[in-house]
Amino acid sequence: MIDTRDEFVELIRANARAMFRAARSVLDSDAQAEDAVGEAILTAWQKLDSLRDPNAARTWLVRLAVNKAIDERRRTSRLTSTEELLELAAPERAASPWEAVCALPPDRRTAVVLYYYEGMKVREIARVLNISVGTVKSRLARARRELWEMLKEDEL
């Protein structure tokens, strides 16, 4: 158990960047991702007692951030304008791996960020995203092929 709120604050500070990367993998702007992280911190603070294993804090915090980001995406996705859709279209070539990752569809983007950038295992990712292990593997496999296509000439 986490004994003090101060300990919890340190956990948040240690994992804030991971929460931001995970939220950013779902959303299309830094600003929206930061807002999702803020919402997740508030929820985490209110539900701190439900975290039974401090060693699971990182997965728990990342999951909260992903859920808040998904909620935010659902609230705003129906109002995406045509101009925004053109900006969101995947480039044929990416200047960097992160740019290529950001160009992936949201479901594959999130799986890639959690797997490669956060170092989570497939089973952990399935718990965070509330999907099956098979679905995680499927998304990662398809994402790898798309990343290969975008990066093969520039970066590798």
Place this chain on the structure above:
Amino acid sequence: MDKFENILFWKARTESPVPPQGFETRLEAAIASARASAAARTDGRRPTRRTRPLWAALAAALAVCLISGTALAVSPALRDLLWGGFEPYAQVLEPTEKNTGVYDGVEARIVSALSDGYINRIHLEIRDLTGDRVRQAWREFQETGDRDFLRGIRFTVRAPEALHMAVISGGRAPEPIGFDEETGTMTLEAASTAPFPPDMERAAYVDILTGAFGTAPDTDPGAPLAPPAGSEPLGSYPREGWHLQAALTSIPVRSADVGAVAVAPKSWSAYRIDPEGEFMPVEPEDPNMYFHTVNISQLGVTLNRDGDPNEAGKYLETRAAPDELTVTFRDGASVALSDGLSSAFFAGDVRRGSESWLFPEPLDPESVVSVTLGGTVIELP
């Protein structure tokens, strides 16, 4: 691990994206806000609404689209599944007397029912109106895999015209796929197959039987329940009990005629009945299963076969298809699907059989180039 995989891991470690300028400052502000909110709750004050930074306020200025008038909030897991994959076919069903009911304080609702004519998939949401049983059941499921809370819930697809016909359906019992902490709503997913003729009207049914939601654990599971107050039992079938019912939303299916492709079954058995009434084993004249149509939708793959090569009605026989079906896509990727569902329909001289495999998530039917079953590759035209 291949070279590209290694490169991705190395790039992720060495070129991790940097949060925008000022992130650390705003993080400390968010932590301080959370502290203040907690302090307000502790001393009984009404918690102050967290002030959202300017860039978030701009996003909040967009109109929020809400699903209004619903008895249950649609959980984020379900929204992501439906809108992320099946849109525009998926529609969140409005609550009605037929698709929503309350038993022993637990509210259940069919929120989505999709069908490609062979595979049927529903999403069901449940929440406890009087306590915390659903939340506890979700935690038990996550920690131990225990599904006892869902013991008496059953999903089938039925057709009124098929009432007096022989139908064998495959199915997967309702499985928890998500839980919304804010509303206390558990989302369940279930699937079934039923090879009714395409023009036969059908509907989705969820049966609530004794033992559902942890009630009456000592009674015989499967016994009919008294319907909730104010509801009427749906009596179109010779079956008592309480049902939820929903019309199925059709989604497009790609059908390909592949001729008669022979596939060796996983197992085969056949018997004839001698004049003394004894069951005598029979050697197969032709042990193969013959598939003539491949049907693919975003729900999965179904292979159709009609009858069997041995004289219909002469033997009692069963053939089990191989467990694993591999689907290959145009870009070379492939996905292995396991645990297919068998179904059959017998009416007079009509004998239809099918084997179905479910996709783990919506996949594009048009990009499938072949399926492989029992070592036999079936190329699609």
